[in-house]
Amino acid sequence: MVSDRDVRIGIGGIAIESSTFSPLLSTRENFSILRGEEIAASYPYFENGIFEGRDDVTWLGTLKARSIPGGPVDAASYQAMKGELLERLEQALPLDGFFFDIHGAMSVVGMDDAEGDLVSAIREAVGPGCVISAGMDLHGNVSEVLVGAVDIVTAYRQAPHVDAMETKARAVRNLLMLLDEDIRPHRAWARVPVLLPGERTSTFWEPGKTVYGKLTESEAVDGVLDASLWVGYVWADQPRASATTVVTGTDSDAIAAEAEKISRCYWDARQAFDFGVPVGDADWTIDQALSLNQKSVIISDSGDNPTAGGAGDIPLMVERLLARPEFASGERTAIVAAVPNAEAVTTAMTAGEGAEVTVTIGGVNDPVNGYSLELSGTVYSIYENDPVGSDIVVIKSGGVHVIVPSRRKPYHHIREFENLRLNPKDHDITVVKIGYLEPELKEAASSAFLALTPGAVNQDIPALPFERLQRPIYPLDPEMSEPELTPRIFGPIG
Ligand SMILES: [Zn+2]
Structure with a gap:
């Protein structure tokens, strides 16, 4: 395959995790789009456009689009x-290879298998002679169409x-190896009829830790190049979700x-998966x-949780x-991160830091599961031009500091609180609109709880x-009988 000329490898993909239960449509404006040479430059494992010293490879970026869920x-x-x-x-x-960089849980209005549609079109364009390697999130849903169109696919473990980045590098390494x-x-593909949320299937605790730990054992077997397991994406009402x-x-x-x-290992563990807190x-x-x-x-x-599609x-x-006298009076204090509302931000910024304001939050992005709430308080702090949340204000009502960004923004890092003169360690409670805690917040938490609240990613x-x-599926059909887990084998392409 490697001739005296450069190896030509294309890169591209569209990545989003999107809930079919959310009334808030995602549009092109929600995506950051990279084109051409910007794509290889965006990966930390490419140095000056070269991957791991391979100066015989020409990387041809097409389009790489990525949105928050x-x-x-x-x-x-x-x-x-x-x-x-x-x-x-x-x-x-012509291309020798293509690196398909996706999340895997993209829902598109009117489609059941968006990634399958996209990769089929790519396969048709590049022809059967081109090797396609996909790198995915383990919360993606993997259809037979997708596996039929790629040569190799790997996912986060x-x-x-x-x-995440280690996985993408592995996908590129897989491609070069082929x-x-x-x-x-x-490829051996098996649907495991289990559909559990990420919050219950973290690999940082059992049984996820053991189940995912076994992938490296399978990968060490002669004749195996990659072993991957997807938890899947729950909030997609599609036949492929599993x-x-x-x-x-x-x-x-x-x-x-x-x-x-x-597959058997995951199936057998299904009842043991639980929230970490x-x-x-x-x-x-x-x-x-x-x-x-x-x-x-x-x-x-x-x-x-906007990081899952809420x-x-x-x-x-x-x-x-605020319904609690301790918080309404300011005797106890809390942070809520965050409730986006562009109009409330404008009102607070116009009034200025220290001013008293009354704004309405909620009911805009999700009027189906949510509602609007009047909030009166002091403009505690202002932070302008955040790359994700745009202009952000904190409105302090009683002891509750409500972070109000102009756009949806998850809070994973302490410095993002510090930008607003807040730190969870100074307050009794910090509410975050995320699922399991990312390492930095987990470290900061003296204790953690998960509230089962309404929304587009209801747990x-x-x-x-x-x-x-596709029914039956666990946990919707808890009494279902043992499933057939014999995989379907896809033969070599080309
Ligand atoms: Zn994920």
Whole structure:
């Protein structure tokens, strides 16, 4: 395969995690779009456009679009991004390889398998002779169409995703290995009928830790090139939504055996997956936090978590905190991060720091699961031009500091609080609209709770209004019988 000329490898993809249960559509404006040479330059493992010393490779970036999670992508935005990617791909031909960089849980209005649609179009353009390697999030949903169109696919093995960049580099390494050794592998694909949220399937505690730990054992087997397992994405009412195993390799018997082993391991562990922290309704978590009588207790407002696709402006936790005399009076203090509302930001910025304001928050992004709430208080701080949240204000009502960004913004890092003259360690409770805590917040939390709150990513999975899932599936059908886990084998392409 490697001839005397450069190896030509294309890169591209569209990445978003989007909930079909969110009323807030994602549009092209929500995506950061990179083109051409900007793409290779965006990965930390490329140095001056060269990957791991491989100066025989020419990287041809097409289009790489990425958005923070949200609601379904509107069809016109998807078609526009797909169209531009394909146009740039045509200009890059002929290609020896293509690195398909996606999340895997993109919902597009009117489509059941957006990534399958996109990769099929890419395969058609590049032809069967081009090797395609995909790198994904383990919260993606993997259809037979997707696996049928790629030569190899790998996914994160840790959640929280501390191995995100390492995984993308592995996907590129996989691609170069196939090209160098002139291999077109088989793929064993198995759907595991289990659909659990990421908050219960972290690899930082059991049983996720053990199940995911086994992937390296499978990968060490002769004839296996990559072993991957997807938890899948719960908040997508689509037939493909499910846990999935894909094992890629040169020996079809070996990959079939390993895929079945991994799938069986995940299936057998299904009832043991649980939240890493105590869970309860909003008021219960506040009760628990207060009873501890300590600073820096963190509560996840999990149903409205924008990092999983929630609309992010449900003001429930602000309302529940202010309903308590301790917080209304200022005797106890809290931070709520965050409830976005552009109009409230304008009002507060116009009034200025220290001024008294009355604003309305909530009910804009998610009027279905949420509602609006009047908030009166002092403008505590202002931070302008945040790259994610744009202009941000803090309105202090009683003892509750409500962070109000202009746009949706998750809070994972202490310095983002410090930008607003806040620190969770100075307050009794900090509410974050995220699911499991990212390492830095986990470190800062004296105790943590997860509130089962309403929203587009409600953690009460059996209560979600699913209509199009493949049934039976756990936990919706808890009494279902043992599933068939024999994988489907896809033969070499080309
Ligand atoms: Zn993920």
